[in-house]
Amino acid sequence: MGAVPLQGLSMSAVPLLEVRDLHVAYGQVEAVRGVSLVLEKGQIVSVIGPNGAGKTTLLAAVMGLLPARGGLAFDGTDLGPLDVEARVERGMTLVPEQRELFGELSVRDNLLLGAYARRLRGATLKTRLDAVCARFPRLAERATQRADTLSGGERQMLALGRALMSQPRLLLLDEPSLGLAPLIVRDILTIVRGLRDEGVSILLVEQNARAALDSSDHGYVLETGEIAFAGASHELARDPRVQATYLGGGSDGA
Amino acid sequence: MRATAPRVAVAVGVAAFALAPLFLGSFTVSLLNDIGIAALVALGLVLLTGVGGATSFGQAAFVGIGAYATAWLTTAHGLSPWLGLLFALLLSGASALVIGAVTLRLGGHFLPLSTIAWGLSIAIVFGNLESLGRHSGIPNVPALSLGPWSLADPRAVYYVIWIATGAACWFARNLLDSRPGRAMRSLRGGSTLLASVGADAVRVRLVLFVVAALLAGLAGWLYAHKNRFVSPSPFDVRASIEYLLMAVAGGLGQLGGAVVGAAVVLLLKNELQDLLPLLSQRAAQIEAVAFAVLFIGLLHFARAGVMGYAVRWWRARRARAPSAAGAASAASDGVVADAPPLPRRALPARGTRLLEVEGATRRFGGLVAVNDVSFAVDAGEIVGLIGPNGAGKSTMFNLLTCTLPLTAGRVRFLGDDITGRRQRDVARRGLARTFQHVKLRPQMSLLDNVALGTYARTGAGVLRAGLRLDRAEERRVRAEAWRQLERIGLAARAHEAAGSLPLGTQRTLEIARALAADPVLLVLDEPAAGLRRLEKEALGELLKRLRDEGVTILIVEHDMDFVMKLVDRLVVMNFGQKLVEGSPAQVRSDARVQDAYLGAAA
């Protein structure tokens, strides 16, 4: 469609998502300063870091909700000129920190609208809906209830289910564990790992470092808007610098 | 040192105004009279909408009240027009008080919609009351007279009108540069900002509304005795929109915009009335359309108005040629360093219990954001309230500053139970706070922003301020603000606009504002958020210095690095409950805290 593919950092096939030297201003502050990361197809990549590090801003910019300077490429296509809706149509979805559900609409309607960009109708739409409900049986039980009557964990599932209705290639998850009890967090991350096996690539932003590193292949640690250090998740999980980042006395990331 | 150029310009302007009627034709003088009257109403709108952020689509109704009041009094009862002035002001002020008390609480779009409602209703009443002449109005309104001299001639009325308008502008200018003026200029910052310095936003807005109505009432009085005839049609919604157009076209951000806007719109109307008949037979009908198109175009492309662009151009010119004035000195612009200080509070002795939170609980529907949390803050320490995202820190903060009511539990401040009190009451008792998202007035100078903090310590009202009788108190206020700026090292930039500061400096400025309130306890909401490392270090130094000077600080933070090096004691929250309390070293090594921050493995 006339877009110029960026040079990938990896040697093999074009990465699904490539972020190069991204700068994002949030109000007066530069919340993201020169962040670069790569996500290959079929990977789960986590971005962890303390509160205020710029993780949510990063995801919002990748999705197009915030203007950004720098390189953003999705499967080789430059995302710069594309607005949010166009990125959704190409197969990216975001489950935001605030979930952004349609509170007054039913659970079922929320899910149906998740497929809006795919322009499905009739039987195909129904099949898709059934598949998602099979994954989240609690949603199926509450299909006709208003979305704002759901509990925290159910809302998270609805947000995730809505995102899955469009069968995205890349799923951006913003703090899925926020405000949820540990057991529910475990359930959700199990589902997330299962999605990877079905071919969905996932960029997971989390404050809960341990859970995130447990569920991902590769990890980036974000501190005051910059990538402090990165590596394979199982190695990061044992890295003492991670604890220092969260509890102070930490790495010189500034 | 004040430049003399503006003073000379003002003197020349005044002279020109004074001599104009002697040289201009009757028609022009009449037009100038109309401009002067309209400028009064537009001035009210610049204050109400431009400064106060509340829009009224009903100002013409107040003009009508003023006009009909004096017309009725002078025709039906034969009293002097000067008594009519008192009556007009009384009626317009009283109706504004009633309408404002009832509707000004409404926020967002409901307020302007309500102004349309009562504006229309009042206009309908004018056209339907027998005693007011229904649609024919009241004729034969007597002209003004001063003793034996009649002021019926347009040239004579000219002076009355422009003296009134000039006086109103002077009053407005004084008002904005005073204690109530600072509060009014802060209305746009939100009612929480005003509450944090001890002011009642609803009351401030109501006063502003009444002032605007009085200006409109005065304009109505002038209208009645200039035209000597009053009918309902000039007081309908269309007229109100026209006044709004004047204020917008002139520039809502500047007082001068009122006069400029009135002149621009009325002159334009005049020109159109001359021009359109040449273009079309249906000139009168096209006029309304032309005006509407112009207004819409203005709102699309030039929302700042004439004065807005003039100011921008002026500032750009000044920025290119930095003046020799350089750093502001204490003696400049009336800041007198040796003015007697404002009365200070007696600070409690070190170790006195300042704040006591007992079993605080806050529920939002089914969600328990804060669950039975208890802790205390004693005089002379820095206490940190920390916890991971979603722990309930912000809610706790709002509970102890009385921004949010408690569902259960108690909060005691200086021994008094403040549970259920309003934020402004707590602020007045000596609890000063800052905001997570900085609430400064970007258009106001650093000095003015800090001076706002002294609101609860001072008492000048609108009348004193407008008549410039508050200068003694103002000097003390400015000296105090200056002192606080010196304390945080920003005195050199006292007259710069606060919006030009980087975020870190803005945070520090907010602390200075809080200190200007002479607080017993300073409560800071995530002051380090978004700051770079150097800015954080400077902030940390400042807070330690303040603690050494005897200021007690409670700081809510999530930046662990920052907080660990700063505080004497930490209270850790998680999932709405208090997890642990202790020294930084104790807290950091506590396994429960580590779990809370790093998260449980999934």
Added chain:
Amino acid sequence: MTWDIAAILAMDGLANGAVYLLAGLGLVLVFSVTRVVFVPFGDVAAFSALSLAAFEAGRTPPTIGLVATLAVLAVIVEVASLVRRGEARRIARAAALWGALPLVPCALAWLAARPGVPAPLHVASAVLLVVPIAPLLARVVFQPIADASVLVLLIVALALHFLLSGLGLLFFGPEGSRTAPLASGTLELGGGYTVSGQVLLMVLSALVLSALFFLVFERTIAGKALRATAVNRVGARLVGIRPARTALLAYGSASLLGGLIGVLIAPVTTMYYDSGFIIGLKAFVAAIIGGLVSYPGTAIGALAVGLVESFASFWSGAMKDAIVFSLLIPVLLLRSYAWPPAEAAEEEIDT
């Protein structure tokens, strides 16, 4: 006041309420999706009524000229914005959408102005003719300033009303007109009460249209997408719903409702070029009773406004409007106490 008179007034109130209900629905629809208080709504209704009157008088409605001019303006604005964004290849499609499409009802109306055309076609034509007005106005006037504050949008909407009513005066002249009734005859209700066919039609139309409204919202994807945008704009974008597109749908629906209202009241009231304002404002009072967000609330509000107006007019014909508007104050007060508004950040003036 006897029961007879009360019954008549109640009937009147019901009929008026039906009109305010439809208008209120349109206003709430537009506001919830776009934050615009669409004051010119009443003018759209007035234009539809006046167009119908023009048809009946055997003249070509001047509304055609208005719609055509707006279409031209919209094409210009759209092309300019496409060129600025570097998407010049879309110009042909834009011209077709914004230029050709609105001209279809214009052509229809021009044909319908010919002699010998049956009355129902006149009615349909008058309604269809005003449908493009709101979307075109939205494209030209509101979309370029979509990020402005609610206040600026309100001021613009008010200015737009004066523009439209000024144009109305220009095109239609100052005389009022009344059209032939759409439904004749009366209905016996027993007990000696009769209700005119016209009133019945108005109430029935309101009920049917409201039902259709709800069906569309509940059953169709487009309707759900519209509700979603109104409820959560960010969420809507995240599933690929473009707010500008749903806004146009909202405006178009509002126009359609306005057109229907116009032809419904034209036989009952003498319509002037500026009659729309008062109707729109009273519909507003109804919408505000519903908080500008709730449709059932708007329905209750519409009924209340209709009845208050009817009984107030019995007490004092001239002051009835003042009484209806004064109703707004206690309603707003109640609302602000029962549902305290969230503290919104004010905007700084641009200086």
